[in-house]
Amino acid sequence: MERTVLRQVVMEAIIRLRNERTDRSLFHIFQGKRSATSLQDAHFYGLESVFGMLPLKKERFEQVLRELEQAGWIRQEQTLIVTESGQRQVSSPFLVDELGGELRGYPILLWKRVSLLIQTIICLEQQTFFVPVQQDSGVKEWVRKQVKQLPKRAIWMREIHQELEIAFSQLTEREATLISYRLSGQKTGLSFPQLSERLGTDLLSLQLEFVMAWRKCLRVLPEAGLILSLGTDIDQTRMTQSAKKTWEMLKQGYSVQQIAERRRLKKSTMEDHLVEMAMYAPVFPIDQFLSAEAYEEVVIVSDHLGTFSLKRIKQELTQEIDYFQIRVALARKVVNR
Template sequence: MLATYLEIIILYCLNQINGERTIYSIYHLLKGKKSSQTIQDAHLFQLYPFFQVFPSISRNDMEEIIGKFEREGWINKKNDQYFFLTEKGIDILNEELRRKPVPDYLNGWKYQNVAQLFWERLSLFVQVCSNLINRNPDFVPVHKRKETLFWLKKFLAMQKKERFVLAKQLYNELTTCFEANHQIDPAIIVVRFTGFNKIGLTENQAAEKLGMEQTYYHVSFLNIFHYMIETITKSPARFPLLHSIIPEADKFVPLTNSAKRTYELINSGMPMERIAKVRNLKMSTIEDHIVEIALNMKEFDISPFVDRSIQANILEAAEKASSKQLKHIRAQAGNASYFEIRLVLAKYGGQQWN
């Protein structure tokens, strides 16, 4: 039996990569390392829901869990740092996922830039509304970050509604959002809210109160916020107040700042070689940026970088290859470069052959 949901996730990730990446690829994924390799692995092995879901995980935590899996006979070592699940491990994983499946709305890659800020804004707004309608101006803000406090001050100044009307609208929109999906348990979030004469629970306290293992509560909490962001952004007219709390939509395209700059130059018509020179970066770094852009922007056209006939060869080779390792695909892809293979897999990998 797996003790924590974190262990279930790690065993699930090990099963997905099936000995083709090291255990530290999972560690970097859960921690949220924005390297080109981690970004591509998240998409290639369909692990993007877990990106940066456990940013505080340590290498020691990871190694201890892997050690436990080995001792229990759930995994075997392929070679140093590479593991695959045994039949016993697969049975354990399937049993655990039947009881606690991967949450439907968890999407760390898409929402990790906005979820924490959304929580800060929402929970602070709830606290302010609760105290305003109870005529209590003297309270300690639940969040102290200057940016969040400044945002709320500006946000409230823009609202032209009386405080009771504003609080009622917030309540109605939250209720509508939660009631739209009966699989969502709003208590997971509500117990964390601070209000008039009420102090919200910490993550550990909430997990204990709800009788949930701590890492399972943590993932369930993130899942609800990812659900809320998705639901609200799809129907902004239905949730005007909540929609105005969600950070800027451009943060939903989680490009690194450097990749964003490369994307801007590509759109200006500048060739790769010139971009590398202007930005004083290695060509390999620009290639990493282009792969990152293809992974995150569905409309991005890769044909200027990879001829369409070569794209077809790469996809055919990927379907035939016994492994998702690039060297195995390249062996069957003719003269395609590693960059071309990475770019085609970034663009089409998950939907075509994963």
């Protein structure tokens, strides 16, 4: 069976899950489900980069797993397991780390803005009718506002072209091709299906390749350049809105109990918010929730067993530490490393 980018990414993700999570868990990570469990799985197992970046339909996801199983690369039991044959199909560095899911949609939204703004400027300069390459109403409204603020469009376009030209010189030929063929001017850029047919690559693998190419392009663009300036207002916060609100109240001096009462949060919801904070906040008052000795024991047991399984860790602890405290400790373990 051919080793496509799609199959490679799925295999890499399964390896990261350490035979500890189900196909449903992986599906929810790919979908970007912002539930406490899925956010925690992505954080613990090093899959933030693929979070929400592979929104396959359930049927297609299950088809990919069947193909991998039929090839003898994985087994589906209570959890997903990569076979020895499957391990040999995966090479380093992992592609899964290049998808940018940890940026929570920033690369995709910036691409939509850049591609539509370039198309709009070119067509306005040439006084040519065009069908917007992006149909997102928020993006179209953003572009309309930007166009009004660009008095010297031709100069702006030249600078954008220079930035892209320099960036493309630092990409592979295929990466530069994927991006340039998608850009539109007077002539509409190629759609993913058209590009897939031209390059002879399956559609989903091509879309993943494009995302990786665009993310690499963003890394080599000048930080003070025009293109990156178009995305400075894009929210890249990983924390959910509800947890963020709880975090703001905690920083204002409210106690956990006061926040729960004021926001009418259940104990389980409040704990989920605190775990999110432990995962994403640069500074977190962990000593308010467990002792240094308890934290250290959770980390030692987790490392010794090579697991993030709460149940397995709980069974090995010598102190009385509840599941919420274990989750907080594991969250900070990942951050601190």
